[in-house]
Amino acid sequence: MNWSLFFDLTVSGLTLGSLYALIALGYSLVYGILKLLNFAHGDVYMIGAFIGWYVLHALGGPLNPTFTGGVVLLLMFIIAMLGCGVLGVAIERFAYRPLRNAPRIAPLISALGVSIFLQNSALLVFGAGFRDYDTFDLIGVKTHNIGQLFFSVPQLLTVITSICLMVALTVFVARSRLGKAMRSTSFDREAASMMGIDVDRVISVTFFIGSALAGAAGVMFGLVFGQIYHFMGFIAGLKGFTAAVIGGIGSIPGAMLGGLIVGLGESYATGYLPQGSTFQNLYVFALLILVILVRPSGLLGKAALQKV
Amino acid sequence: MEQQPPDTPRIGVDEWVASVEGKRERYTGVRGALAREWERLPPPARVLVFAIPAALFPLVTTDGNVFRYGLFTLVYALLALGLNIVVGFAGLLDLGYVAFFGCGAYLYAILASPQFGNHWQAEAAIPVVVVFTAIVGLLVGLPSRRLFGDYLAILTLFFGQAFVIFVNNANRIDFPIFGHTDLTGGSNGIANIDPLNFFGYTIDSTKKQYYFLLISVALVLILLMFVNESRTGRAWRALREDPLAAEVMSIPVNRLKLLAFVCGAATAGFTGAIYGTIATAALPGDYDVGLLITIYAIMILGGFGSIMGIVVGAIVVSSVPELLRSSANARPLFYGAILLALLVKLRPWRLLAAELGGLLVLGFGIHAIAAAAYPRLVDGESIGSGVFAQGLDHWMLFPKNPVKIADVAYILLVAAIVVYPQLSRLWRAVLLPPLLYLVMFVWENLLLVHIGGATRLILLGALLVALMNVRPQGLFGTATVEIV
Numbered sequence: 037m038n039w040s041l042f043f044d045l046t047v048s049g050l051t052l053g054s055l056y057a058l059i060a061l062g063y064s065l066v067y068g069i070l071k072l073l074n075f076a077h078g079d080v081y082m083i084g085a086f087i088g089w090y091v092l093h094a095l096g097g098p099l100n101p102t103f104t105g106g107v108v109l110l111l112m113f114i115i116a117m118l119g120c121g122v123l124g125v126a127i128e129r130f131a132y133r134p135l136r137n138a139p140r141i142a143p144l145i146s147a148l149g150v151s152i153f154l155q156n157s158a159l160l161v162f163g164a165g166f167r168d169y170d171t172f173d174l175i176g177v178k179t180h181n182i183g184q185l186f187f188s189v190p191q192l193l194t195v196i197t198s199i200c201l202m203v204a205l206t207v208f209v210a211r212s213r214l215g216k217a218m219r220s221t222s223f224d225r226e227a228a229s230m231m232g233i234d235v236d237r238v239i240s241v242t243f244f245i246g247s248a249l250a251g252a253a254g255v256m257f258g259l260v261f262g263q264i265y266h267f268m269g270f271i272a273g274l275k276g277f278t279a280a281v282i283g284g285i286g287s288i289p290g291a292m293l294g295g296l297i298v299g300l301g302e303s304y305a306t307g308y309l310p311q312g313s314t315f316q317n318l319y320v321f322a323l324l325i326l327v328i329l330v331r332p333s334g335l336l337g338k339a340a341l342q343k344v
Numbered sequence: 345m346e347q348q349p350p351d352t353p354r355i356g357v358d359e360w361v362a363s364v365e366g367k368r369e370r371y372t373g374v375r376g377a378l379a380r381e382w383e384r385l386p387p388p389a390r391v392l393v394f395a396i397p398a399a400l401f402p403l404v405t406t407d408g409n410v411f412r413y414g415l416f417t418l419v420y421a422l423l424a425l426g427l428n429i430v431v432g433f434a435g436l437l438d439l440g441y442v443a444f445f446g447c448g449a450y451l452y453a454i455l456a457s458p459q460f461g462n463h464w465q466a467e468a469a470i471p472v473v474v475v476f477t478a479i480v481g482l483l484v485g486l487p488s489r490r491l492f493g494d495y496l497a498i499l500t501l502f503f504g505q506a507f508v509i510f511v512n513n514a515n516r517i518d519f520p521i522f523g524h525t526d527l528t529g530g531s532n533g534i535a536n537i538d539p540l541n542f543f544g545y546t547i548d549s550t551k552k553q554y555y556f557l558l559i560s561v562a563l564v565l566i567l568l569m570f571v572n573e574s575r576t577g578r579a580w581r582a583l584r585e586d587p588l589a590a591e592v593m594s595i596p597v598n599r600l601k602l603l604a605f606v607c608g609a610a611t612a613g614f615t616g617a618i619y620g621t622i623a624t625a626a627l628p629g630d631y632d633v634g635l636l637i638t639i640y641a642i643m644i645l646g647g648f649g650s651i652m653g654i655v656v657g658a659i660v661v662s663s664v665p666e667l668l669r670s671s672a673n674a675r676p677l678f679y680g681a682i683l684l685a686l687l688v689k690l691r692p693w694r695l696l697a698a699e700l701g702g703l704l705v706l707g708f709g710i711h712a713i714a715a716a717a718y719p720r721l722v723d724g725e726s727i728g729s730g731v732f733a734q735g736l737d738h739w740m741l742f743p744k745n746p747v748k749i750a751d752v753a754y755i756l757l758v759a760a761i762v763v764y765p766q767l768s769r770l771w772r773a774v775l776l777p778p779l780l781y782l783v784m785f786v787w788e789n790l791l792l793v794h795i796g797g798a799t800r801l802i803l804l805g806a807l808l809v810a811l812m813n814v815r816p817q818g819l820f821g822t823a824t825v826e827i828v
Contacts, residue, residue: 073494075501130763144437144497145640152637153758160751274502281495314513321506328487328495 043185045307046300051191051260053299054198058253059276060283060291061205062124062246068222068286069242070136075147076127077250078273079154080120084251085264086158087116089167098170109259113197116255117248124247125240133236151270158266166265169258190259197256201249202292208245209288218242222286271317275302278324284337293335298323387569394655395562402551411550413666418557419619421658424642425564425651426611431640432649433577434604435584439636440484440500443507444609446631447477448616450511453534453626454527456541466540466547466621473617474610481609485602504636511628533627540621553622560618561655564611568651580604581649675732678787682780695773702777707739710781720744724789740788750790757786 059081066074091112096102103111131150135143171190179186209215221228221238229235257272258264279298283290298320305319306312312319327334382390401414423445430438455462455469464472484503515530528534540547540556547556571577583590583597591597620626642661646653690696714721724742736742743749760779764772 067494071494073498075498130766134766140494141431141435141437144494145644148439152633157755157758160755271505274498274505277498278502311513311516314516315509317509318506321502324499324502325487328499332495 040186041307045303047185047187047191049300049303050296051194051299052303053296054195055253055256055260055272055295056276056279056298057292057295058198058201058249058256059272060279060295061202061288062250063277063280064283064286064288064291065218065242065246067280069218069225069239070132072132072143073147073277074127074132074246075144075273076131076150076154077246078269078271078276079151079158080124080127080247080269081250081254081257081272081276082158082264082266082269083123083154084116084120084254085258085268086162086167086254087119087251088112088255088258089169089264091115092169109193112255113252116251118251120251120254121244121248124243124250127247128240128243133239151273155266155269162266164266166263169262169264171259171262188260190256194256194260197252201252205245205249206288214238214241275317275320278320281324281334282327284334287334287336287338290334290336387573388566390569390652391562391565394565394652395558398558399555402554411554413662415550415554415557415622417658417662418554418561419615419622420638420642420662421561421655422557422564422615422618423612423639424646424654424658425561425568426608426615427639427643428649428651428654429568429571429611430604430608432643432654433572433580433584434601435580436601436605437494437497438500438605438608439497440502440504440507441608441612441639442631442633442636443504444477444481444612445616445619445635446507446511446626446628447480447609448473448613449620449623449626449630450528450534450616451476451613452617452620453537456538456621457534458536459526459529459534463538465544466542470614470617474614477613477616478606478610480613481606482602484609485605504631504633508628508632511631528626528628531628533625535625537620537624537626539624540618547621553618557618560614565651565655572651576600576603584649682783699773699776699780703780704739706777706781711739711741714741721749736788741785742789746789750786753782754786754790757782 059077062077062080063074066072066077092098092101092108095108095111101108127150131146132143135146179188180192181187209218217228217233217238218241220231221233221235225235228238253272254264257268275298276295279294280291281294282297283292283294301323302316302320306316309315309319385393398414402411423441427438427441430436430441451473452469454460455464455472456466457463484500487499511528511533512531514528515526540553547553579590579595579600582593582595583600587597623630638661642657643654644657645660646655646657686696686699690699711722721741721743723744724746725737760782764775764779767775
């Protein structure tokens with residue numbers, strides 16, 4: 037067995053996995069509360085990557101930034117997360133809220149419409165080409181290693197940042213008042229509203245958090261892979277959803293676990309399976325089908341009891 | 345039993361359901377007579393209402409472009425009818441539908457093109473294609489059997505994507521048994537597909553293809569009308585409205601879902617085979633999200649589950665861009681439609697006058713400010729000549745280089761159209777002139793300049809939004825009530 041290849045694949049799998057986990061969290065949070073698949077989530081992630089790019093270039097570009105690299109990075113993350121959060125709230129307010137009592141298929145079609153709208157708007161405004169993040173100029177080309185594990189700074193940054201964000205989210209949902217409101221809304225929306233919880237506000241907050249996480253993931257994607265384009269949200273959204281389903285949709289630790297599984301799985305498939313680099317997406321699809329067949333409620337999800 | 349006040353709803357009786365018959369009888373005059381006659385027609389006769397004008401269509405025109413437009417209308421109609429089984433009847437959101445269409449085209453291409461040297465007759469190839477796509481549909485549908493609607497949607501979306509990836513790359517796979525085979529021609533697709541050939545009779549000219557498609561659409565229509573009235577059709581509708589209640593009524597929900605899914609896939613495969621012979625090539629780019637949106641637009645326009653509505657939807661969706669192709673036609677049609685909508689919607693005439701006056705003043709104001717501050721914004725000229733176009737030059741902004749700014753304005757416009765109906769009355773009244781100005785700006789600078797391609801989808805979107813505001817259930821759909 038070629039160990040250095042294995043370690044390389046593991047590092048890139050962990051990086052991908054933390055991106056997918058952040059996207060999956062957005063799906064899971066929203067699904068937990070609204071029982072709605074937010075198709076537009078992947079495109080919010082794409083918009084986040086573009087906001088990060090614009091912030092980077094507004095601050096002088098990667099070659100001669102106005103501030104030191106760390107401050108620029110921090111600003112990119114904060115502005116992209118805020119921008120995406122606001123976008124997510126707006127999407128919920130205007131595309132999903134009017135349809136909350138419509139038949140189940142209506143908000144799904146609306147979500148698809150928002151996704152197409154965001155994609156094509158990005159195509160018109162940002163153009164069809166790739167945009168370069170050129171992060172290597174910003175934080176250095178150097179590769180570091182621990183034993184045989186070789187990694188670059190953006191990869192390490194991605195994994196650490198996403199772990200921090202996930203811990204923060206877990207604490208927020210478990211401890212804070214608003215987190216408690218989120219949990220109770222997810223458990224029973226009607227009962228929550230009768231207990232004096234402002235359900236609309238809780239849903240807005242949920243969309244804000246989920247979209248902000250997607251925005252952070254978008255910036256990380258740019259940092260690690262260097263290039264962003266208007267169509268990147270589509271397949272990333274599908275994989276984030278796969279991660280959410282594998283972990284058990286609606287479960288926060290499940291989304292993280294699912295993200296890791298999809299990321300590592302995709303990475304190993306690229307390295308070891310036949311035609312891996314061409315068909316990696318097909319292998320992820322096969323993984324999704326397998327999980328749905330064997331354990332439809334996901335690894336950490338609870339089988340839902342349907343109440344009548 | 346105690347005395348009940350007359351106004352409170354009675355328990356156990358649904359007021360809406362009880363009043364349906366009464367509402368139906370209220371159709372009077374010409375409209376009512378027509379509606380009653382329509383109800384009385386047997387299904388095959390209803391199909392004739394559409395089929396006869398369509399059959400006469402080739403006698404009226406000999407223009408090749410018009411013919412191709414007719415062909416596409418029929419292909420759209422056939423596709424939308426298949427999708428209607430899955431989404432309209434059974435209520436399953438199938439977002440990989442176009443992949444089945446592609447499957448049909450590719451399989452037919454493999455059976456009847458120089459790619460593998462196979463030249464099957466159509467009477468043998470088409471059944472094989474239909475059965476094969478039905479099996480693919482079964483395989484995709486099987487895992488989703490245990491799932492509710494949303495999972496199925498994303499699973500099929502993923503499947504559609506997987507199909508595109510597969511056909512784009514299946515020219516370099518080493519298969520375990522056959523060795524290296526060029527299965528789908530990669531991104532070049534498979535070219536030179538044979539024309540349909542039934543027992544030696546070749547359907548090679550556009551006219552023959554048109555009639556063949558017309559007959560297919562008519563047959564599928566009649567079949568669907570009978571299915572809709574059948575036991576299975578009723579069961580589908582029941583499970584669309586409430587799967588749980590349907591299951592309790594001892595309807596085999598899973599089996600029926602799967603059946604609907606497979607029927608849809610088979611129809612798509614059949615259409616794909618015919619489309620392959622019309623286009624004489626199977627290209628991976630043809631089976632993408634754009635087509636999916638078009639088909640969904642047709643179905644939403646016509647009304648979920650309505651068979652005739654879908655035919656009308658297909659005609660509207662494929663003819664609106666054709667009608668608007670030349671600016672001489674397009675301008676009067678467009679402004680006429682807007683004026684008409686305003687006349688209907690803005691009731692006291694003073695309000696209408698105020699809004700239009702506001703629009704005029706706003707236009708001159710914006711033009712004056714722009715001319716003073718950014719002369720680049722007014723350097724361009726409107727299309728066409730005549731009083732109207734010349735007047736526009738002094739009123740509307742025509743940037744020298746309109747592409748970028750018009751694109752951004754267009755995105756703003758779409759967002760504004762979604763947001764606008766949700767605002768309060770006062771805000772709507774205040775914001776109507778700017779909205780109309782934005783509409784006209786985008787129309788004059790973007791849509792009128794290059795109609796077709798991407799703007800086709802834009803028009804579709806606008807049409808759908810307008811319809812959803814006026815008649816949410818689609819042209820021919822029946823309004824449903826959510827019974828809580």
